[in-house]
Amino acid sequence: MLSRIADSLFWLARYTGRAEDTARILDVTFHTLLEQAQKRYGLRWDPILSMAGEETLFRQFYSEADAHNVFEFLAFNPNNPSSIMQCITKARENARKIRDRISREMWEDLNGLYFTLGTFDPKEETAAGPHRFCGRVIFGSHRFHGVTDATLPHDEGWEFLRVGWALERAEMTARLVDVQYRNLLALSSIGGTPDSHQWMAVLKSVGAYEAYHRQYHSPIDPARVAEMLILNSQHPRSIRFCVTEMQAGLRAISNTGPGSYANEAERLTGKVLEGLRYDRIDDILRGGLHGYLTGLIQMFNTIGEVIARTYFYYAAVA
Amino acid sequence: MCLDRGLFSGYTAGPFYDEMFSSQGSARSHYARLLEKLGGMAPSQFEERRKLADLSFLLQGITFTVYSDGRGTERLFPFDLIPRILPQSEWAHIEAGLTQRVVALNLFLQDVYGKQQILKDRKIPSSLVYSCRHFRREMMGLEVPHGIYTHVCGIDLVRDSSTGEFYVLEDNVRTPSGISYVLENRLVMTRAFPEAFHEHEVLPVAHYPSELSRILRMLSPRGESESQIVLLTPGIHNSAYFEHSFLAQQMGIELVEGSDLIVDGVVVYMKTIYGLKRVDVIYRRVDDDFLDPLCFRSDSMLGVPGLMGAYRAGNVALANTPGNGVADDKAIYAFVPTLIKYYLGEDPVLRSVETYLCDRSDHLSHVLTNLPKLVVKSVGESGGYGMLMGPSAARAEIEAFRERIMSEPRNYIAQPIVPLSVVPSYDSAAQCMAGRHVDLRPYCLYDGQKVTIVPGGLTRVALQPGSLVVNSSQGGGSKDTWVLRGEC
Numbered sequence: 139m140l141s142r143i144a145d146s147l148f149w150l151a152r153y154t155g156r157a158e159d160t161a162r163i164l165d166v167t168f169h170t171l172l173e174q175a176q177k178r179y180g181l182r183w184d185p186i187l188s189m190a191g192e193e194t195l196f197r198q199f200y201s202e203a204d205a206h207n208v209f210e211f212l213a214f215n216p217n218n219p220s221s222i223m224q225c226i227t228k229a230r231e232n233a234r235k236i237r238d239r240i241s242r243e244m245w246e247d248l249n250g251l252y253f254t255l256g257t258f259d260p261k262e263e264t265a266a267g268p269h270r271f272c273g274r275v276i277f278g279s280h281r282f283h284g285v286t287d288a289t290l291p292h293d294e295g296w297e298f299l300r301v302g303w304a305l306e307r308a309e310m311t312a313r314l315v316d317v318q319y320r321n322l323l324a325l326s327s328i329g330g331t332p333d334s335h336q337w338m339a340v341l342k343s344v345g346a347y348e349a350y351h352r353q354y355h356s357p358i359d360p361a362r363v364a365e366m367l368i369l370n371s372q373h374p375r376s377i378r379f380c381v382t383e384m385q386a387g388l389r390a391i392s393n394t395g396p397g398s399y400a401n402e403a404e405r406l407t408g409k410v411l412e413g414l415r416y417d418r419i420d421d422i423l424r425g426g427l428h429g430y431l432t433g434l435i436q437m438f439n440t441i442g443e444v445i446a447r448t449y450f451y452y453a454a455v456a
Numbered sequence: 457m458c459l460d461r462g463l464f465s466g467y468t469a470g471p472f473y474d475e476m477f478s479s480q481g482s483a484r485s486h487y488a489r490l491l492e493k494l495g496g497m498a499p500s501q502f503e504e505r506r507k508l509a510d511l512s513f514l515l516q517g518i519t520f521t522v523y524s525d526g527r528g529t530e531r532l533f534p535f536d537l538i539p540r541i542l543p544q545s546e547w548a549h550i551e552a553g554l555t556q557r558v559v560a561l562n563l564f565l566q567d568v569y570g571k572q573q574i575l576k577d578r579k580i581p582s583s584l585v586y587s588c589r590h591f592r593r594e595m596m597g598l599e600v601p602h603g604i605y606t607h608v609c610g611i612d613l614v615r616d617s618s619t620g621e622f623y624v625l626e627d628n629v630r631t632p633s634g635i636s637y638v639l640e641n642r643l644v645m646t647r648a649f650p651e652a653f654h655e656h657e658v659l660p661v662a663h664y665p666s667e668l669s670r671i672l673r674m675l676s677p678r679g680e681s682e683s684q685i686v687l688l689t690p691g692i693h694n695s696a697y698f699e700h701s702f703l704a705q706q707m708g709i710e711l712v713e714g715s716d717l718i719v720d721g722v723v724v725y726m727k728t729i730y731g732l733k734r735v736d737v738i739y740r741r742v743d744d745d746f747l748d749p750l751c752f753r754s755d756s757m758l759g760v761p762g763l764m765g766a767y768r769a770g771n772v773a774l775a776n777t778p779g780n781g782v783a784d785d786k787a788i789y790a791f792v793p794t795l796i797k798y799y800l801g802e803d804p805v806l807r808s809v810e811t812y813l814c815d816r817s818d819h820l821s822h823v824l825t826n827l828p829k830l831v832v833k834s835v836g837e838s839g840g841y842g843m844l845m846g847p848s849a850a851r852a853e854i855e856a857f858r859e860r861i862m863s864e865p866r867n868y869i870a871q872p873i874v875p876l877s878v879v880p881s882y883d884s885a886a887q888c889m890a891g892r893h894v895d896l897r898p899y900c901l902y903d904g905q906k907v908t909i910v911p912g913g914l915t916r917v918a919l920q921p922g923s924l925v926v927n928s929s930q931g932g933g934s935k936d937t938w939v940l941r942g943e944c
Contacts, residue, residue, distance in 0.1 A: 139728055139729050139730075140710060140712065140716050140726060140727065140728055140729075141716070141727045141728060141729055142713065142715070142716050142727075144729045231692070234517065234692055234697075234701075235691075235692050236711075237517070237701045237705070238701040238702070238704040238705035238711045239705075239711075242516075242705075245516075245517065246515050246516060246517075249515055249516070249517050250515050253514065253515075294729065391729070449729045452718075452727040
């Protein structure tokens with residue numbers, strides 16, 4: 139497989155994943171804030187912006203972080219490289235570059251999604267709220283996964299998609315937990331009491347609400363929520379699950395068996411995974427959740443760079 | 457015929473040769489059954505099918521990019537649902553003419569880059585060959601794999617309304633495009649309009665990719681069993697990018713950009729996730745100029761440094777062969793009948809359009825006095841660029857061309873305007889059928905022994921009323937083209 143094609147597959151996965159993640163967070167936050175007496179708690183939209191890592195950029199275009207502006211910025215704004223529309227556009231560009239290597243069904247599905255989303259009018263949608271648009275994005279992303287799984291041979295190209303999806307999700311979940319935890323804890327320290335609804339929103343945004351209840355049979359408890367999203371071995375959006383996926387994908391690409399590693403990306407992934415397997419949530423909280431998650435996010439960035447160095451870039455032949 | 461109702465109500469053939477109707481107004485026999493089906497169709501039904509076809513093209517991303525608006529908008533290549541039908545007997549005549557032409561052009565290229573016997577025999581002025589912009593002295597004396605230059609040719613034909621006969625309008629032997637539309641048009645047609653195929657035996661076209669792939673494999677310097685074939689594209693921004701990826705996928709070969717390839721020790725490799733992999737055959741859709749910055753244009757970012765060295769060493773095969781542009785130069789075109797006679801000892805089966813060479817003083821004066829009646833073409837261009845359509849041009853445009861011709865006569869030829877035949881086509885603005893001018897570009901594959909031509913080819917249609925320019929960049933569309941078995 140050409141390095142360029144592997145590169146495009148990897149980013150195709152990351153951009154569709156990012157679009158879905160952004161849509162989920164937007165949707166859930168919007169509806170939670172609608173329900174809540176948000177002023178009383180002083181809850182704001184700002185944390186979402188820092189989750190997306192685009193707070194500075196946002197300030198260049200908008201003065202106030204309200205529902206309307208944040209939605210417009212994260213869903214449609216062409217100047218925001220991480221906006222949902224930009225992610226879908228870039229995903230499609232990547233697919234177009236390699237359309238001879240992906241299945242016809244994948245291409246038509248993604249191309250159709252691109253055109254469908256293009257028919258949404260940003261003005262109308264920002265007025266109507268994010269549910270309709272975000273629902274379409276989430277559904278589109280799920281369908282694209284399904285079409286990919288069912289039509290693309292599960293060869294090394296598929297593994298690059300798998301690694302891209304898993305890495306994107308792992309990073310997004312880490313950001314989500316970090317930002318929400320800080321935000322909600324800060325709230326209690328100034329005398330507010332975030333009730334369980336905020337924590338429910340966190341779970342819902344990653345589709346883990348029902349799973350939480352099945353797992354714990356107990357009321358929503360911040361520590362358990364963090365445990366679920368970081369250390370759970372089965373929920374497809376927990377960090378541990380995603381890193382397990384990354385490891386499986388990377389090993390399949392290099393044809394490496396368990397217990398060893400073929401390159402730096404595999405070594406780092408394995409190291410992170412060992413931690414996630416044996417760490418306990420109480421220890422993590424005691425040692426500082428923010429520091430722990432920041433460390434993970436940095437590690438994911440490094441792994442992304444190392445994958446690119448190993449497989450995508452080519453030094454000229456001497 | 458029921459021209460008084462349904463889709464064709466009010467249709468008149470007009471002064472041009474109508475592919476569907478005879479001059480008496482009755483349907484030609486090879487169109488009769490289709491017309492019967494269409495005649496019973498309500499315009500709204502037809503419109504529905506048309507939308508279905510458009511949607512299918514859009515979803516598949518069969519679009520080309522228009523740069524003029526600065527944003528690089530993707531547009532559909534308009535598709536007209538009324539097929540262009542040729543009876544097999546007429547197709548056989550065309551096929552014979554094209555076969556002869558391809559073989560002669562290939563012999564000409566072998567000769568021009570080899571012994572140059574035709575120049576020594578003074579059948580073609582040497583000056584004409586050497587002054588050709590696409591003549592590549594780098595190719596002189598090089599033995600090309602299997603002696604094949606013209607692996608893929610697209611030869612443009614037009615039917616002259618005044619004689620009803622097919623003429624060759626131009627040859628494209630560099631990197632002709634459009635075959636993907638032939639294959640996709642057929643596919644979309646069978647989906648959007650399946651009943652049109654009932655009672656017709658339409659000759660299939662789907663074998664093109666496998667035939668091309670067979671020829672490419674044959675060229676491999678390491679033998680067919682060990683042949684790594686790639687298609688070299690300028691990239692996603694090229695207007696024919698859809699075709700490049702389509703063909704690569706159909707043939708199951710790697711689609712590469714220049715930066716995916718590297719030359720080391722006069723061998724070409726591609727950069728894969730597991731290391732360098734040797735490449736044997738390159739079906740290149742990058743122009744000569746951009747192929748290798750060490751050999752041709754040094755500012756090219758699309759090519760592969762050292763590629764021509766590897767080619768010269770016989771370590772990689774290229775299709776089509778560099779330097780082919782000397783054979784489809786529009787001034788050389790005037791000599792193709794001479795070439796056919798010279799190399800094959802035969803008379804041309806298909807005639808050429810009368811051509812005036814502006815660097816001949818007698819022709820030049822005729823051209824300059826008759827500019828408003830002629831079409832003037834720049835010899836090295838393709839795609840409908842650099843052209844003057846005398847009758848429809850503004851006076852200032854004609855005068856501008858006069859200046860250009862006089863300052864660079866070798867660069868221009870002129871031809872009388874050919875009154876192209878028409879095929880009924882749907883005018884969506886007026887919501888009725890109207891005759892629109894068409895040409896025909898069949899695609900010829902040559903393996904050194906045999907010329908294979910998929911039946912039909914691409915029928916391009918000028919959708920603007922009265923327009924004679926069929927190029928997609930100038931508002932043209934296309935039609936499915938049927939060759940009917942056994943019809944006469």
